[in-house]
Amino acid sequence: MRGGRVAVVGGSITGCAFASAAVRAGAEEVVVLERTRGRLADRGVGLCVHDDRAAELAATGALPAGIAAHPLARRRWLVRDDAAGPAGRVFWEQPFPFHSYHWGLLWRGLREATPPSVRYRQGAAVAGVADAPGAAGGQAEVRLADGSVEPYDLVVGADGYRSVVREAVCPDHLPQYAGYVCWRGNLDAARLPAVTGTDPGTWPSDAVATVCFPGGSCVVYRIPGPDGLRVNWVLYATPPQVGCLPYDDPTSFPPGRVTEQLTAHLHEVLDRHFPPYWARVLGLTEPGDVHVQPLYDLAADRITAGRLLLAGDAASVVRPHTTSGAAKALQDASAFEAAWRAAGSWAGLVAAYGASRGAAGRELVALARRLGRAQVERTPAWAQMDGPAADTWWQAQLAGAPDIGGRAMTP
Template identity: 45%
Template sequence: MPGGRVAVIGGSITGCAFALAAVRGGADEVTVYERTTGELADRGVGIALQVDRYAELVDAGYIDDSTPWRIVTNRKWFLDDGTSPRGRVVWDQPHAFRVYNWGQLWQGLRRRVPAEVEYRGGTPVTVDDAGRVCLPDGTREHYDVVIGADGYGSAVREAVFPSAVPQFSGYVMWRGSCVWEHEPIDHLISICLPNAQGVMYRIPGSVGDRMSWGLYTAITGTGDPRPDLLAQTRKYYPPFWADLVTGTPERDTLIQPINDLVVDAYTSGRTVLAGDAATIARPHVASGAVKALQDAVAFEAACRAAGPGGSWDDVLARYQAERHPAGAALVRVARSMGYAMVEHTPDWAAMTPDLMERWWAAQNPDDGFGGHAIGASISAR
């Protein structure tokens, strides 16, 4: 790495991973700016890591078994048949993932950030078109590289690519988590709904387990959509799963617009975009956290490849060449999945396991579902 000063804007999962990558890559000084204070640890929604991608990230030194997790070995697609409380299983699909509590996964990464990194919580900043960091008191800090790791509403992306605006898919995800007091389950639940989809899986909580759930669906009107979402859940979910969703306190839920975005480039001058700041892929592809962590692995590898005294231009060119095509590919397969699983769903009652397998294959899941493998060219260790 050329050394120098690196600023990371955003201190969540992506930001912590990039702070670690920058230190390992040889930066002389790394500062993380996070606009919130301590509430990041309280986010209790679920995160999934495909087991092969997890193993690669362990080898790269970004995660390990110290963070609580649960295993998912298969995915059961349930349809309300009017008789069974949990519904009829339309398809039992192999589905090997490790699932996490978002806050606990962030805490694990936060602990990995080296002590020499200055982590400034409660410090909202902006970035000008010259890549300078503008602090709340009006002062401007110059860094050799500024990394935008500030999520799907990225202020860094807006500064360097103002025309790159997330495109609304036409539907949202109502999501939350609730206490799970039933038997341990090692499968992901998919609820088959007309032009909508429900997903649920068990995650570790601070005390006991929780059930992380989400409902993808279009909403109408401009007021609070929760009454419509509750009504849809009660109408189409099997009653056992419906009770879990509708019984979740509103404070434990949120409504997330589902967007698509591919920026023209992951770099601009000395500014780097990472994670959802660079590419927004619909969550159906189950690779958001993987993509962010792989971005960090690629950045570290690019720094190492440049070597002491190398140029930042070379580092950023390597990062761009590796990660921009990978992000664009994930967006394409995520759109395909959204079309099939939410926008134009099949007649679920007529589906058989064979038909489900063909329907799934038509979505091209091998093009990125669960994330792409880390290539030998970006192996960082």
Template identity: 70%
Template sequence: MRGGSVAVVGGSIAGCAFASAAARAGAEQVVVYERTRGRMADRGVGLCVHDDWAAELTAAGTLPAGVPTHRLTRRRWVVRDAAEPAGKPFWEQPFPFHSYHWGLLWSGLREATPASVVYRQGVTVAGVTGGGAGAEVALAPADGGAGAAERHDLVVGADGYRSVVRDAVCPGSRPHYAGYVCWRGNFDARLLERLGADVWPSDAVTTVCFPGGSCVVYRIPGPDGTRVNWVLYAVPPRGTLRLDDPTSFPPGHLTAELATGLAELLDREFPPRTGPA
């Protein structure tokens, strides 16, 4: 766009990327509202970007050069099999992606945000209302006083699954619990070396499949060397979890019942050489 004022609600990866793109496209003013105060926590999880898309974003200046990546070329699918301790592969496909560490990618995007972008931290957006040729961003009382609002020509939502912008566009829309949970974590890649390159190839995303779920495993660059990122989708043991609202458990808040259920799932469904150490 040329000219005008753009507000971006949420200053994480998507928010920083869009703010940079809007500024480079000619917006007269770009304001990012981020509720986190100070430096955003390093979440230490991975994400993957297709090679072609990464090249396009880099050429456009949205994805800064120099952000550490790990190259991936294929995706393997395996299941538990009594005759194969490392699991039985049943499918493999090309996977031309690079993986990123969330914290390192966010840091790179934040540092590459044009100086003209106003990045306001510690500011919570309470709601967004449209009308006429633009929209108003209402700030929470602690961040500007009751009723404080700022008007922009365009408001972009990059504020996650509890998005106030989504609520403004689709009033009353709410996520519903799908009946399963997503476990995620990461660890030092050196812990996999003793299993052999055939079990966890460094250039592969390996997906372990089992009834009712799957686990995706791949390497990511880390602040202190290569790490392994894993994401496991499974139904929790009956009676151990009740979610009436979208939520997540931060590190250190896992219940003993859920931890036991996860350990039993790994012992029962994962190939022995891909299960817990």
């Protein structure tokens, strides 16, 4: 099937991947509608992609070559143990075959790989969409914030966890607050010698550190940055219950706007539970590089309706514990392209995509919930664990899933 006019609502990682996939599959016209006027490259910090998923996505064309990535090989789980020294005690080390990315650099690589025929319209805020069979010039309509209405043959919702397109596909589905938040931060890795001294073995470059404490955990790893390596960290814990904003509506506290209470709670966790070395590493983060993200999840019963389909976080909101967000978005784009190439009609394309990706999103949401319960909501007695106990605990959370990072795509 060739031809057609496609709108992609949202111009971040998912949107760029879908725009490129639509052109490769044969769309005549592709328009990306991105509400932000500024630089998207300033959003986000670090993420990881499983090596197997990266190879698969490179083969489909969804992950362009040449994007900066940092190799990771192992994940060390550790607890504070003053007798073991300032870096704490490692009670388990597991393989971690991933590469880390900087969100902005990954987005930039995907944006630069978008075919020049794609019209990328910034400042185009979408107020609503509708499946409109028989509408002149197209079978779906996009209503912009300025009141104008544009017809398309297909509309892709790549507009994240607050998706406007999702409101049309499944209006009764809203992201649900998970009950805890994550503090995120990053810093220049060149500052690490102020903490590590002359011992390069304290934290090898290919190692992810997971600091475990009662009621939470923190993942720390290196990522490529625009000017060299950076340290990215994500700390999961329940926020203070008094004086904070309600989290029943998806929200976040961006850099520079984290409340004093949330900042004080972070420092309390570091002082009380972290090995001194890791508390000092996180303490190097500038206040303007820290933000707080309340966590939500959503597993939609359907991800398509008529000429509308959902992708990435718009289709399923997954807590970050699965380390699969970027890979899942790019897999969605690959499945979309494959469904298009095999379809003889728009209805066939939408049906094939929904059958391919709906269950994948719901599976990731379920896994992330299990991991969240185990690593934040109902943490085990970390200090009593050793390698075999930790491995048994981990396999129980996976519950048959081969690993985190997402599954291989079904051929």
